[in-house]
Amino acid sequence: MKNPTLPHHEVVVVGGGQAGLSISHGLKAEGIEHVVFEKHRAMHVWRTQRWDNFCLVTPNWQCALPGHPYRGDDPHGFMKREEIVQYLDAFRAHVDAPLREGVAVELVKPLPEGGFLVRSSEGECTAQQVVVASGGYHEPIVPRLAERLPAQVVQLHSAQYRNAAQLPPGKVLVVGSGQSGAQIAEDLHLAGREVVLAVGDAPRCARFYRGRDVVDWLADMGYYEMPVGQHPLREGVRDNTNHYVTGRDGGRDIDLRRFAIEGMQLYGALTGLDVDGATLRFAPRLREVLDQADRTYNGINASIDRYIDEQRLQAPPASVYEPVWQPAEERETLSLTGAGITSVLWCIGFAPDFRWLDAPVFNGRGHPVHDRGITRVPGLYFIGLPWLHTWGSGRFSGVARDAAFVVQRVTELRSTKVRTTVAPNALVDLAVV
Structure with a gap:
């Protein structure tokens, strides 16, 4: 050889x-x-x-x-x-x-x-x-429609984002709500920026539940020892988007509904750009994806409840997350100039x-x-x-x-x-x- x-x-x-x-x-x-x-x-x-x-x-x-x-x-x-x-x-x-x-x-x-x-x-x-x-x-994923956005709109991939001061004044459109998208949207929101978030299918989980970090519970339950061949999705789990949650400031949930109450504008997933090059189109599925994320959140907590019962452990009472906000309507279009969007952050992953x-x-x-x-x-x-x-x-x-x-x-x-x-x-x- x-x-x-x-x-x-x-x-x-x-x-x-x-x-x-x-x-x-x-x-x-x-x-x-x-x-x-x-x-x-x-x-x-x-x-x-x-x-x-x-x-x-x-x-x-x-x-x-x-x-x-x-x-x-x-x-x-x-x-x-x-x-x-x-x-x-x-x-x-x-x-x-x-x-x-x-x-x-x-x-x-x-x-x-x-x-x-x-x-x-x-x-x-x-x-x-x-x-x-x-x-x-x-390879950072940026869709081809990015080429057609107005030249004056600043575009960055999540890998390039550092802080809110990096972006020009005006609203910021964050595309994607996985771990990076949700945390960057929160980072901008906490910095006082006006954020429009295009929400995808990412699930979410609690940071803390029944007195402990959810990671601690899942570790005790053996979840992190489960090989891919025993996962219900088998190899399909490799394509799953990670649950959004944060360790910031000691750790907390990321609740997009609460962000909406505080002024963040939520839309469904970005699907296209009109021929005028200035009107974005979104999937009319915001309510559906928010509800699905919450079902995952509650489902993980319910599995912890079952574990606590089976092991006869002492822990604070169980609870179920109830939505604190619902979209009044499904908004399918947004004018970049009309909304005052000056920056777009692509948080849709890598290839x-x-x-x-x-x-x-x-x-x-x-x-x-x-x-x-x-x-x-x-x-x-x-x-x-x-x-x-x-x-x-x-x-x-x-x-x-x-x-x-x-x-x-x-x-x-x-x-x-x-x-x-x-x-x-x-x-x-x-x-x-």
Whole structure:
């Protein structure tokens, strides 16, 4: 497999975020030679694609990267952006990975004789195995209708948003109500900006219920241990939008209905732009999506109620959320100029971009097909994707377990390669050659 004219590595890890460094941690423990290529700087996304008031939506105790659990004095709090970066920088120092920053991987391709060709911005090499740890959120999604909005309207993706002062005076249209959209809408609202929110199908959940953080209850109930194959939606859960909630100011619910009472204007999902280029169109489903989000909210709480009853636990009384506001009508159009909208924030997510990976491991939508990160191509793995194995796979809470599993498979395949390249009964060092 080796090309004597090219540098060779036992394992190439693509991506220097928490997933890639978690793999490096495990490979070092096994004594497996490897290199980690990072296109930018380690933990690039956490440094550059989070707004000023960003904080975790899961409690700090869930930060459990391998060999680096949260050790602060506020396990049930929510680290802010700078604290998260400090935690991750300490993890980087702890791992001390063979990391090459500023190296963009341009091609990974299986070789006919086994192993892989890896082409990067610093040249070519070969690898016995490759772990893709670059995540699944690469290309900011902005719809084509954005091209037709008036030139004077400032447009940003959520990855570019930092704070309210970044935007010109006037109303702000936030498109999307997932975790980023709901929290950015709240950030603008608390800053005194007039916000129009195009509400999508994202569900919501309570921050605290019956005396505890909902995350604590769900952890006790085993939800975070549930593998994707046992989830009612099976692999379909990977396409789900995350529940909106916040850890801001110690944590609280995000209730879009209450925002409406306080002056935020809610519409259904944005569906189009009239030919005049100035009139937006929205789906007449605002009441429906708000009601569905509340059903999810109450359904999660009801599952906690059942758990408390089954375990005969002492807890404050149960409750059911009742809507504090209902839309008087379904508004389907909005004039940008008439409403005074000067900014649009696109909070509708990211698309994967694995064009550099030339291997038959993708479905029709460009998502990798795998079983717990293991692909059909021997020696090619993924890590750090949402629901790779459990809910925590794309978060600080579950990546350590995923990394340990992938490293185990790397080690097993490496041992197999060793056995198949050594003559029977030969008294030699069993190092991969």
